[in-house]
Amino acid sequence: MIMNIGIVGLGLIGGSIGLDLRSRGFYVFGVSSREETCHRAVDRGVVDAASVNLSDMAAADVVFICTPLGSIESIARQLVRHLSPAAIVTDVGSVKTPIVQAVSSLWPNFVGGHPMAGTAESGIEAAVRDLFVGRPYVVTPTAETPAVAVEGVEEIARLLGSDVYRCGPEEHDRAVAGISHLPIVASATLVAACAKEGDRDLVNLAQHLASSGFRDTSRVGGGNPELGVMVARYNRVELLRSLSIYRDCLDEFISCIESEDWQALEQKLKLTQAARKNYKLSN
Amino acid sequence: MIMNIGIVGLGLIGGSIGLDLRSRGFYVFGVSSREETCHRAVDRGVVDAASVNLSDMAAADVVFICTPLGSIESIARQLVRHLSPAAIVTDVGSVKTPIVQAVSSLWPNFVGGHPMAGTAESGIEAAVRDLFVGRPYVVTPTAETPAVAVEGVEEIARLLGSDVYRCGPEEHDRAVAGISHLPIVASATLVAACAKEGDRDLVNLAQHLASSGFRDTSRVGGGNPELGVMVARYNRVELLRSLSIYRDCLDEFISCIESEDWQALEQKLKLTQAARKNYKLSN
Structure with missing residues (x-):
């Protein structure tokens, strides 16, 4: 039973996950590299408690690494020293193959994730409730990822209101x-x-x-x-x-216009008009 | 003194011009190739009267040709037979050089124009009031265009609430x-x-x-x-x-990424971020 959630990186995504999971009854502990962000996160009710020490993640059942892509691996390297053996680690990075490769080798219970939501804002002050409702949440296990870890992350993604997709990192x-x-x-x-x-x-x-x-x-x-x-x-x-x-x-487009092949250009534009309608877009 | 406005082509743009100019006290006469559109235009109050006959444009002081680009020249060719000698003709096409060249030779009092406004809709039912307010309206005279014609069109564009820009068609x-x-x-x-x-x-x-x-x-x-x-x-x-x-x-972008020159890529993206801020965009 997942009860304790850890969030490393308290920005728009990490903060919004914290808000939603607290409202669903989880105990949420945050870690940020900046003391001030820890205070703001507690003040805003984004987390129950926060500190700058990854060692405080020892009680976490699931840890979300919500830092920029460039620091996920180094955070994971420090984090795993402090975790209990059954803890699940996941991330929210927008690229998965190199992250999954690097972090899985450090912690077998790692599941790559990518909640596809955002706003034009960033930082802890931008964190909002229900950011993930109706948005895709991609979970990217490998053949070696333990099923219980994948299911744990997917369960939380569904609690956030996301549409869960599972596929390989590649x-x-x-x-x-x-x-x-x-x-x-x-x-x-x-x-x-x-x-x-x-x-x-x-x-x-x-x-x-x-x-x-x-x-x-x-x-x-x-x-x-x-x-x-x-x-x-x-x-x-x-x-x-x-x-x-x-x-x-x-x-190909340039060639149509150069050769004044207007029929071919119209045909191509008709295909793109039709192709775009196959995307699940909000307008 | 401009009193009578003619509009050929009663779609989104022509219809919206009609609505605005009628509300400013002009008499607006419309021509459409379809009887049904003429009836709808009168019913909606877009024009005072309408017909399918270009010959009914004889009393117009200013005629707006608001048809698609492909038919402006042929419309102008038919139209000029019926106009009074002082009449000003303008269009709303989104390309100017070939239109200005072709139509000026048919009618010296022709002034190319391009009101840069629109909605996702089209047709007479899409016509709305104040479509042009705060939008650019480009007027594209040549060295030969009579000043009185240019000023007449610019005056109307300002009455529509547009920001008027004057430049050559090229x-x-x-x-x-x-x-x-x-x-x-x-x-x-x-x-x-x-x-x-x-x-x-x-x-x-x-x-x-x-x-x-x-x-x-x-x-x-x-x-x-x-x-x-x-x-x-x-x-x-x-x-x-x-x-x-x-x-x-x-x-150049591909080359940066191929050669993994991340500094150069960041520099380019910083320049595009800054360059975009120089555009007068609504967001």
Whole structure:
């Protein structure tokens, strides 16, 4: 029976998990590297108690590592010294293969996870209730992951109100390369291309005329640079594969326009219009 | 003194212009190729009267051609036979150079225009009041366009509540190639690339996991195929120029990721984050 939840990293995701699990009767203990964040987390009711010491995770049944991708492995390395043998460890990183590989070798009861929810905000003050309701929560066990650990994480994900998906870490990373990481680069490339215009008057005009098409297509490319670098580092092989396909598709569009093959262009745009409708999007 | 307004093409844009100008005391006469649209336009109060005959435009001081790009020139060719010599003709097409070239030679009092407003809807039922308030309205005279005609159109654009910009047709087309037409192709390419994944299980997973990043980046690429073809046909040279710059920028991003030059990638993403903030966007 899972009773004690540990959360390492009290930001938007870690904090929101804490709020929801406390409201469902769990005892939630938080760890942050900053004393001030620990105080704020307790004040906001995000956790029952918090400290800067990973050793305080000894009583946890399940520990969520909710730090940025780049520190998950080193946190896990320190954390496992303090855990009780049956403890389940999971993470919320947006790339899974390298994390699952590294952390499973440190702690067999590790289950990779990726709750696909967020807001434009970050940090403990951004934590909100019900962030995960109706959102996908991907759980990525390997053939070696103990079933009881996988089921424990999935049970909590369902308690958060998420739609749970189970797949291998590699499948996850290939899927998100296309739908999450490729959009960042395609979108950043749009901003970079528009910024390359040499004529200042024209750039100024474009900045005033830009409307919802530019706004939406450029949004994720104008986002957090550190996050963009992190997903590119951790999901490099799959992202490069997606980018290579993207470049081929781009060349096909360019070729239609160069050769004035309007029938082919219309056909391609009809296919993309139809293909987009197959995605479960909120609009 | 402008008193009588003619509108050819009673869809979202033409209808919305009619609603606003009637409310400001103009007499508005509409022409549509479909009798039913004429009836609906009168019933909805979009126009004072309407018919299917361009000859009924004889009394108009200013005529707005609000049909799709592909029919503006042929409409103008028929229209000019019926106009009084001082009448001003303008259009609302999203590409200007070929339109201004063709129609100015038919009617010297022609002023190209592009009100940059819209909704996801189309047709007479989609017409709404105040669609143009606070939106850019680009007016694209040439050196030969009579000043009185330019000023007449700008005055009406200001009455609609728009922010008026004046530039040459070529400048307009280069600016919108980057901010309006390139996003369509970059966005469609994203959908095409994701649809190219051969593994059906993976496509199915991706369709369920796609979230706001994919939703926003793919939106304009999943839009009306006819519109996409039309802007590519009419703004082909400038769009190809933008696409060529885009491909170069894409190759630079790919090169950073291939060579694992994370500092360079972060620098590029910081520049795009900063560059996007220079656009006057509603979010």
